[in-house]
Amino acid sequence: MSGLRLTEGSRGLAASVAVEGAPLTRTQVPYVTGSSVLGMKCADGVVIACDTMASYGTLARFKSLSRMHQVSPNCILGVGGDYSDFQQLQTMVDAEMTAQYVANDGLTLSPKAIHSFLARHMYHRRCKVDPLWNTVIVAGFDKGEGVLSLVDLFGTAFSSDVLATGFGLHLGLPLLRNAHRPDITVAEAKGVLEDILKVLFYRDARTNDVVQLASVTAAGVEIGKMTKLKTEWGYKSFVEGARVGDDSSW
Amino acid sequence: MTSIGTGYDLSTTTYSPDGRVFQIEYAQKAIENSGTAIGVSCKDGVVMAVEKVVVSKMLVPGTMRRAHLVDHHSGVVISGLISDGRQLATRARDECSSYKSVYDSPIPGHVLAERLANFAHVYTLYAYVRPFGCAALLGAHDDINGYQLYLVEPSGVSYRYFGAAVGKGKQAAKTALEKLDFKTLTCREAVKELAKIIVDVHDETKDKLYELEMCWVCEESKNKSQLVPQDLVDEARKAAEAAQDDDSDMDDDE
Numbered sequence: 001m002s003g004l005r006l007t008e009g010s011r012g013l014a015a016s017v018a019v020e021g022a023p024l025t026r027t028q029v030p031y032v033t034g035s036s037v038l039g040m041k042c043a044d045g046v047v048i049a050c051d052t053m054a055s056y057g058t059l060a061r062f063k064s065l066s067r068m069h070q071v072s073p074n075c076i077l078g079v080g081g082d083y084s085d086f087q088q089l090q091t092m093v094d095a096e097m098t099a100q101y102v103a104n105d106g107l108t109l110s111p112k113a114i115h116s117f118l119a120r121h122m123y124h125r126r127c128k129v130d131p132l133w134n135t136v137i138v139a140g141f142d143k144g145e146g147v148l149s150l151v152d153l154f155g156t157a158f159s160s161d162v163l164a165t166g167f168g169l170h171l172g173l174p175l176l177r178n179a180h181r182p183d184i185t186v187a188e189a190k191g192v193l194e195d196i197l198k199v200l201f202y203r204d205a206r207t208n209d210v211v212q213l214a215s216v217t218a219a220g221v222e223i224g225k226m227t228k229l230k231t232e233w234g235y236k237s238f239v240e241g242a243r244v245g246d247d248s249s250w
Numbered sequence: 251m252t253s254i255g256t257g258y259d260l261s262t263t264t265y266s267p268d269g270r271v272f273q274i275e276y277a278q279k280a281i282e283n284s285g286t287a288i289g290v291s292c293k294d295g296v297v298m299a300v301e302k303v304v305v306s307k308m309l310v311p312g313t314m315r316r317a318h319l320v321d322h323h324s325g326v327v328i329s330g331l332i333s334d335g336r337q338l339a340t341r342a343r344d345e346c347s348s349y350k351s352v353y354d355s356p357i358p359g360h361v362l363a364e365r366l367a368n369f370a371h372v373y374t375l376y377a378y379v380r381p382f383g384c385a386a387l388l389g390a391h392d393d394i395n396g397y398q399l400y401l402v403e404p405s406g407v408s409y410r411y412f413g414a415a416v417g418k419g420k421q422a423a424k425t426a427l428e429k430l431d432f433k434t435l436t437c438r439e440a441v442k443e444l445a446k447i448i449v450d451v452h453d454e455t456k457d458k459l460y461e462l463e464m465c466w467v468c469e470e471s472k473n474k475s476q477l478v479p480q481d482l483v484d485e486a487r488k489a490a491e492a493a494q495d496d497d498s499d500m501d502d503d504e
Contacts, residue, residue: 091351095347095350095351098321098322098346098347098350099343099347101319101322102318102319102320102321102343104318104319104477
């Protein structure tokens with residue numbers, strides 16, 4: 001769970017409660033949270049992956065929630081952080097896409113534009129000290145090229161060949177960097193991402209083993225079914241502990 | 251007070267002695283001066299067409315549209331003042347998005363029609379506003395009621411129709427619409443029929459140039475609102491014009 005706190009305060013005070021003499025505070029703590037999202041840009045498209053759990057604090061509250069959202073025929077989001085804020089983001093982005101549809105002027109929002117739209121909104125909210133508690137990965141395919149960008153709750157926005165959020169930032173990103181090649185294919189990258197999801201499932205307690213992979217290529221968006229990871233718990237170091245004698249399991 | 255009028259026609263807040271609100275009737279007159287708009291609700295969808303009189307040869311084709319999409323599943327075509335119509339279309343879009351944000355489902359056709367009619371009605375209640383100088387044909391699809399066609403008038407009424415016509419040529423258009431069999435008519439056929447009606451009621455002597463705009467929500471468009479593809483419209487219009495030429499040739503022979 002994202003442990004970031006902008007101010008000290010108990011959960012009871014978190015939601016828009018004016019305490020006598022204290023400045024008004026808004027939601028400063030996420031409640032139901034999703035963990036990591038991974039992304040890799042490939043020669044023929046982009047792949048993103050995430051698990052399907054939403055935790056209520058440390059409780060594994062929801063175990064088959066999709067954390068992906070298709071925005072347009074060539075753009076999807078993968079979102080970690082507060083799940084209700086993610087739903088709010090979906091509503092917002094969908095409304096924007098509807099406005100584009102009814103304008104009927106032949107123009108569509110590119111993945112880059114969608115990323116910018118989200119970044120503007122996230123930055124706006126952070127400036128109101130009322131952020132949407134998410135890290136969003138935008139994956140798209142435009143003009144023959146993959147687009148892989150990120151925006152976080154501060155409105156920080158950038159693009160990269162490999163991206164990871166949440167716990168994946170620590171455990172997944174080095175693996176992603178090692179595995180990435182400019183000529184890596186979508187099919188190959190899916191395997192890599194699945195392996196990293198497995199690593200995350202072993203080590204990140206806010207993760208489950210039901211995962212979703214999605215790709216955006218010239219053929220469009222393909223959001224895969226939720227699938228169960230094949231895991232192996234019989235490794236010697238898992239069973240006996242890596243450093244026998246010091247009571248550690250790693 | 252000038253010599254014309256009886257003093258009961260300046261405000262919507264005053265009835266005439268025989269119970270009429272003249273400003274609303276004048277608003278309807280504004281529509282009767284405008285290009286004809288017609289719509290049909292048929293077997294596999296709803297199709298609307300409007301004759302857009304072109305005010306100058308130098309206008310870029312497609313500018314100042316009279317057919318507007320308001321949501322993924324609904325669209326309006328406007329007869330009357332273009333700018334008033336745009337206001338109605340914008341309001342319709344707002345209603346669609348607000349319904350969606352509250353109920354997380356697309357607004358049903360009858361709700362949208364009622365809300366639009368309420369909006370128009372408010373403009374008949376106060377002395378400091380004028381009623382809308384336009385009528386909107388609203389085509390929509392929802393899972394419960396299927397394809398629907400409504401006509402929203404400046405008086406604030408809206409009715410659901412199988413076939414409706416407003417504007418300059420509405421009388422002739424209505425007569426032509428009554429001959430159609432809405433139960434068996436498909437949208438593809440309706441496009442041709444509507445083009446034919448618009449071409450027939452178009453008054454060549456008064457407005458030479460006009461564009462034909464069409465909008466549909468149908469099975470073919472996967473229940474999405476769409477401007478009817480331009481090639482279909484052009485084809486239908488060309489066929490209608492050719493048929494009309496043939497007819498007039500025959501008339502000449504007689």
